[in-house]
Amino acid sequence: MNQLLSAVINGVATGVPLFLVASGFTLIYGVMGVLNFAHGAFFMFGAYCFAVMLGGQALSLPMFLLYALGAAAVIAVLGVLSERLVFARLYNSGHMINLLAAYALMLMLIGLSILVFGTTTYHVPRPSPFKGAVHIGTVPVPSYNLFVIAAGLIVAAGLWFLLNKSSLGMKIRAVAHDRTTARALGVRAPLVGMGVFALGCALAGLAGALDSPMISVAQGMDATFAIQFFVVVIIGGLGSTWGALAASLLVGLMESLLVYYAPAWSQYGMYILVVIVLLMRPQGLFVRGPAITHS
Amino acid sequence: MSVQTPAAPPTAPPADLASRATRALGRFDVPVVMVVVGLAVAFFPTNLQFLATTMLIYGLLAMSANMIVGWLGTMTFGHAAFFGAGIYFVALMKDFHLNPLLLVVLAGVVGALFAAFFCVVTLRLSGIAFVMMTMVFGQVLYLLLFTIKKLHGDDGIPGVLPGKLLGFNLLMPKYFWWYAVLVVGVCLFVMRLIHRSTFGHSVLASRDDPIRAAALGVPTLSIRTRVVILAGFFAGVAGALFVQQQGIASSDTLYWLNSGNIVLMCLVGGRGHFFGPVVGAVVFVWLNTQLFQGINYANLFIGGIFLVIVLALPGGLSGLPGKAVDLFRRLRSLRGGRP
Numbered sequence: 001m002n003q004l005l006s007a008v009i010n011g012v013a014t015g016v017p018l019f020l021v022a023s024g025f026t027l028i029y030g031v032m033g034v035l036n037f038a039h040g041a042f043f044m045f046g047a048y049c050f051a052v053m054l055g056g057q058a059l060s061l062p063m064f065l066l067y068a069l070g071a072a073a074v075i076a077v078l079g080v081l082s083e084r085l086v087f088a089r090l091y092n093s094g095h096m097i098n099l100l101a102a103y104a105l106m107l108m109l110i111g112l113s114i115l116v117f118g119t120t121t122y123h124v125p126r127p128s129p130f131k132g133a134v135h136i137g138t139v140p141v142p143s144y145n146l147f148v149i150a151a152g153l154i155v156a157a158g159l160w161f162l163l164n165k166s167s168l169g170m171k172i173r174a175v176a177h178d179r180t181t182a183r184a185l186g187v188r189a190p191l192v193g194m195g196v197f198a199l200g201c202a203l204a205g206l207a208g209a210l211d212s213p214m215i216s217v218a219q220g221m222d223a224t225f226a227i228q229f230f231v232v233v234i235i236g237g238l239g240s241t242w243g244a245l246a247a248s249l250l251v252g253l254m255e256s257l258l259v260y261y262a263p264a265w266s267q268y269g270m271y272i273l274v275v276i277v278l279l280m281r282p283q284g285l286f287v288r289g290p291a292i293t294h295s
Numbered sequence: 296m297s298v299q300t301p302a303a304p305p306t307a308p309p310a311d312l313a314s315r316a317t318r319a320l321g322r323f324d325v326p327v328v329m330v331v332v333g334l335a336v337a338f339f340p341t342n343l344q345f346l347a348t349t350m351l352i353y354g355l356l357a358m359s360a361n362m363i364v365g366w367l368g369t370m371t372f373g374h375a376a377f378f379g380a381g382i383y384f385v386a387l388m389k390d391f392h393l394n395p396l397l398l399v400v401l402a403g404v405v406g407a408l409f410a411a412f413f414c415v416v417t418l419r420l421s422g423i424a425f426v427m428m429t430m431v432f433g434q435v436l437y438l439l440l441f442t443i444k445k446l447h448g449d450d451g452i453p454g455v456l457p458g459k460l461l462g463f464n465l466l467m468p469k470y471f472w473w474y475a476v477l478v479v480g481v482c483l484f485v486m487r488l489i490h491r492s493t494f495g496h497s498v499l500a501s502r503d504d505p506i507r508a509a510a511l512g513v514p515t516l517s518i519r520t521r522v523v524i525l526a527g528f529f530a531g532v533a534g535a536l537f538v539q540q541q542g543i544a545s546s547d548t549l550y551w552l553n554s555g556n557i558v559l560m561c562l563v564g565g566r567g568h569f570f571g572p573v574v575g576a577v578v579f580v581w582l583n584t585q586l587f588q589g590i591n592y593a594n595l596f597i598g599g600i601f602l603v604i605v606l607a608l609p610g611g612l613s614g615l616p617g618k619a620v621d622l623f624r625r626l627r628s629l630r631g632g633r634p
Contacts, residue, residue: 035423037555089606097609099370100562103555104602111595119591223552227434234427264442271435274427275416282424 002139007260008253009136013145013214015252016152017043020207021225022232022244023159024200030239031176031196033095034087037102040226041109042201046075046208047217048113051122064127068209072202079201083194091193106222114219122217148210155206156245163241172196176239231270235277237284246285325487328570329480336472344468345540348475350580352536355479357560357572358486359529362522364561365572366490368502370426372554373433376413377406377527379549380436381534386452386544387445395458395465399478399535406531407524409436414520430551437549451545455538465539475536482529489525490569498522563604565611574612 025039050071059067086101125131126144133140163169174182175192183189215221232251236243251270258266265272277285336347360374381402388398417428441448457465457474465471489495501508501515509515538544547553556579564575582600587593608614 086602086606093609096370096562097605100559101602101605103559104598104605107594107598108602109598111592111598115592115595223550227430227551230427230430234424238423267438267442268435271431271438274431278420278424278428279416282420284424 002137003260005136005139006141007256009141009145009149011253011256012249013148013252014256015249016148017207017211018229018232018248018252019152019245020155020203020210022229022236022248023241024203024207025229026233026236026239026241026244027172027196027203028200029233031172032087032091032193034090034098034102035095036200037099037226038082038106038109039200039204040222040229041106041113042075042079042204043208043211043225044113044217044222045078045109046071046205047124047212047215047221048117048122048208049074049205050209050212051124051217052117054124056123056125058125058128058131061127061129068206071209072206075205075208076198076202079197079204080194083197087197088190088193110219110222113222119219122212124212124217126213144213148214151210155203159241168192168195228270231274233284235274235285237287240284240286243284243286325480325484329476329483333473333476333480337469341468344472346580346584348468348472348540349537349584350577351475351479351573352533352540353557353560353576353580354573355482355536356530356533357557357564357576358483359526359533360557361561361572362486362526362529364558366495366498366502367519367522369422371429371558372426372551373413373429373431374526374530374557375549375551375554376429376433376436377409377530378534378537378553378557380406380409380527381531382538382544382548383440383446383452383534384531385535385538386455389452389455392458395460395474395539396478398539399532402535403528403532406534407528409531410524410527411520413527414523418516418520430554433549433551433554437546437551440546440549449546451543453543455542455544457539471540475540478532478536482532486529487569494518494521559601563601563611565613568611568613571611571613578612 021039021043025036028034028036028039050068053067053070082105086105087098090098090101127147130142130144130147132143134143134146135141161169163172171182171187171192172195174185174187175189175196179189182192228251229248232244232247235250236245236247251273254269254273255266258269336344339347356374356378359377360371363369363371363374384402384405385398388401393401413429413432416432417425420428440446446452457471459465460470460474463470463474465474497508497513498518500511501513501518505515534548537548560575560579561572562575563578564573565571579597582597583593587596590596604612608618
């Protein structure tokens with residue numbers, strides 16, 4: 001029972017960064033039709049920027065949050081730059097060319113990160129109020145994990161509000177639904193696209209910052225993480241933010257439960273999950289209708 | 296607000312130089328090209344012969360990926376799985392000292408079997424779900440390298456010797472070059488035959504208009520299955536050649552980034568042209584192993600170069616001669632004052 005509780009909490013905490021990255025990825029796909037392969041690299045850049053800004057010092061909570069948002073802002077700028085320079089030129093070129101451009105961009109970012117940050121491993125300390133463990137009943141739980149879960153809840157609520165209750169969200173949904181009609185009705189689609197790219201990349205950067213105290217920041221983290229959030233996006237359904245939320249929690253839980261109860265299988269967990277979901281519901285859990293086909 | 300640039304046409308104009316040349320050669324284009332290239336490289340120094348062999352093997356691999364990307368018009372991010380199946384099969388067989396050609400054929404069969412299994416799993420999927428399953432399949436095989444003790448994870452399986460063929464020791468790069476030319480040439484010739492057969496035409500028909508093709512009685516699903524199995528076969532053959540040449544089976548050949556690189560090769564070379572993927576493979580291998588050799592951030596430049604190619608030449612490098620001819624004609628008509 002104790003083991004189950006800590007497995008669940010750790011699983012949800014691993015799911016939060018996944019959700020942040022996957023929701024940004026799926027948002028960009030939904031609005032612009034770009035499967036942004038470089039998203040994992042943006043996540044890695046976020047983690048690196050954060051680690052460099054902190055320089056190994058443990059901060060108080062407000063400063064920690066400020067630095068994390070700073071890292072997210074840097075990645076947002078990077079995202080807008082890549083949207084202006086690359087994807088804005090490819091809006092009408094179809095999925096294949098976009099995919100290829102995103103892949104080439106990812107290679108560039110991987111190279112750039114080696115050039116800028118080197119191949120050393122960075123360790124990021126937790127913020128000072130969340131260094132220890134909290135006891136729930138008799139179970140010790142790292143308090144930082146609870147903090148990450150809370151941060152994830154806040155971001156999810158913020159996203160929900162932004163997409164469903166604000167006028168900007170309405171414009172984003174309009175462009176995602178039908179770009180041409182939205183433009184005809186006076187929505188400035190290129191601006192919305194830029195904003196969505198900034199938002200999606202900021203989420204990836206924030207995920208990198210929040211995740212960095214739980215992992216070690218090193219080269220190659222983008223490729224392993226990318227596989228995880230691709231799987232999450234497919235399970236949840238491409239283009240569905242709430243699918244991304246449910247699927248990232250599912251994948252996080254599955255992985256941590258397997259680590260506790262069947263360690264030999266822990267790496268295969270998410271693949272088994274995706275195979276089951278794809279065979280039952282090829283379009284993903286949270287997308288109605290037939291499977292999305294691409295041209 | 297910026298003005299959106301109009302999209303360039305996705306494929307090269309039909310009358311470009313390269314396709315005109317292949318049309319002139321008729322059905323002998325593959326043998327003629329292979330013999331000419333084979334003879335030319337035979338005069339190169341040994342290290343360049345080794346490099347050319349690597350390029351040729353990657354060329355075959357990219358061609359096999361192009362059967363899925365170009366012929367079927369879908370995507371794959373798990374092609375390294377079939378490549379790796381061939382690699383690890385030959386590496387596991389190293390103590391039996393079989394005939395190298397027999398090993399190559401068997402590796403192809405192993406690749407085809409993996410592809411068949413993959414097809415059974417993904418029978419009901421299409422579109423992005425199918426593409427994602429290629430990636431999942433590749434990653435699961437990659438993880439198996441670390442789970443199954445016999446495959447040695449990151450250490451790989453070293454000491455794979457190519458053996459002897461008709462008394463020639465294939466350890467010598469010049470003999471291996473001709474061996475690779477023979478195997479790859481036969482594979483490309485067979486691919487060309489398939490591409491031109493009625494089966495090939497129904498593949499292209501179901502890519503261009505799946506609904507109409509299905510209405511005309513083309514079994515689109517079974518076509519996809521057969522093409523993927525064939526692609527798995529040729530990727531397995533490429534894997535066997537690769538491990539025979541390199542002498543070691545290593546885990547990173549199966550990583551999903553390698554699958555991505557294979558797709559990059561075939562799209563950068565151009566899907567529109569039959570030999571396009573080989574061009575892409577040659578450029579990629581040259582950039583990776585020669586131009587930026589020893590720079591650990593080489594990906595910055597490689598990604599940058601490919602990004603420029605994607606933005607400037609959506610039809611791929613093999614559309615370049617056609618574009619050059621177009622530009623030349625336009626310049627001439629400008630100078631002559633004709634419209």
